[in-house]
Amino acid sequence: MTARKLLIADDSNIVRSKIARALGQHGLHIVGLAANGREALELFKTTRPDVLTMDLTMPEMDGIECIRAIRALDSKVRILVVSALSDKGTAIQALKEGAQGFLDKPFTEAELSDAIGELLEETSHG
Amino acid sequence: MDEAQLKVFVSIVQHYFEKVTGKAAEVGTPFLGEPTELPIHDFTGVIGISGSQRGCVYFSAPGQMLKELLLRAGETDVSEGNLADLTGEIANTISGNARREFGSEFLISVPVVVRGSGQHITVPKGVKAYVIPLRWHKIAAALVVSVAKA
Numbered sequence: 001m002t003a004r005k006l007l008i009a010d011d012s013n014i015v016r017s018k019i020a021r022a023l024g025q026h027g028l029h030i031v032g033l034a035a036n037g038r039e040a041l042e043l044f045k046t047t048r049p050d051v052l053t054m055d056l057t058m059p060e061m062d063g064i065e066c067i068r069a070i071r072a073l074d075s076k077v078r079i080l081v082v083s084a085l086s087d088k089g090t091a092i093q094a095l096k097e098g099a100q101g102f103l104d105k106p107f108t109e110a111e112l113s114d115a116i117g118e119l120l121e122e123t124s125h126g
Numbered sequence: 127m128d129e130a131q132l133k134v135f136v137s138i139v140q141h142y143f144e145k146v147t148g149k150a151a152e153v154g155t156p157f158l159g160e161p162t163e164l165p166i167h168d169f170t171g172v173i174g175i176s177g178s179q180r181g182c183v184y185f186s187a188p189g190q191m192l193k194e195l196l197l198r199a200g201e202t203d204v205s206e207g208n209l210a211d212l213t214g215e216i217a218n219t220i221s222g223n224a225r226r227e228f229g230s231e232f233l234i235s236v237p238v239v240v241r242g243s244g245q246h247i248t249v250p251k252g253v254k255a256y257v258i259p260l261r262w263h264k265i266a267a268a269l270v271v272s273v274a275k276a
Contacts, residue, residue, distance in 0.1 A: 085230075
């Protein structure tokens with residue numbers, strides 16, 4: 001079975017490392033690390049990941065704008081927002097723009113694994 | 127900023143340390159800081175606030191605390207760059223979590239990180255700055271909240 005490809009977008013180096021460490025152990029192949037929405041969009045075009053983790057507050061292009069741009073290119077990629085913006089309005093907006101999951105920061109590696117697991121399970125079921 | 131709003135930040139700081147390290151930070155009694163005497167440690171992450179409120183929120187901590195936090199999180203790279211990165215991320219997380227109480231119109235900037243304990247952070251004129259002192263593993267740090275209705 002081919003490993004699913006993961007792209008990580010977050011402006012924090014340590015958050016990118018934490019996500020890569022946690023999800024790399026779950027059979028996901030990390031194809032790119034982006035420090036802002038613009039980088040994420042460029043990496044998305046060249047790597048075509050199956051799954052994305054997306055921060056929202058990032059320089060140059062924020063996460064919502066990036067999700068919108070990616071959705072215009074691909075309707076199938078699974079997107080998990082990982083953000084400190086923990087109000088309901090932001091979560092609803094992210095889901096409306098095309099994310100399938102939302103994980104609040106701070107998060108534990110177990111919570112991240114569960115959130116990605118749910119996202120991928122939904123894909124295989126449907 | 128009223129007492130109830132200040133308590134929101136106290137609760138978010140406690141939750142942050144407990145969630146990330148398994149050990150809650152001891153939070154002292156918040157006090158009104160003098161703009162010229164606000165606490166500054168080795169690394170300070172500043173978030174600008176706009177929208178329904180205006181001002182700034184900053185988290186300031188010594189390198190020793192940040193190193194310990196990184197190691198506990200399984201990060202082996204404790205370079206200055208990562209210490210600065212963590213400071214910005216903590217400031218961002220605390221400010222972002224405050225939207226649960228303040229709503230989506232509480233707009234936060236990306237973090238700006240200032241290095242060096244000899245620095246001075248300028249808070250907005252006419253906006254009170256509350257200092258929330260905290261200790262984790264016997265190391266002191268501070269969260270400063272200088273926010274008022276826009």
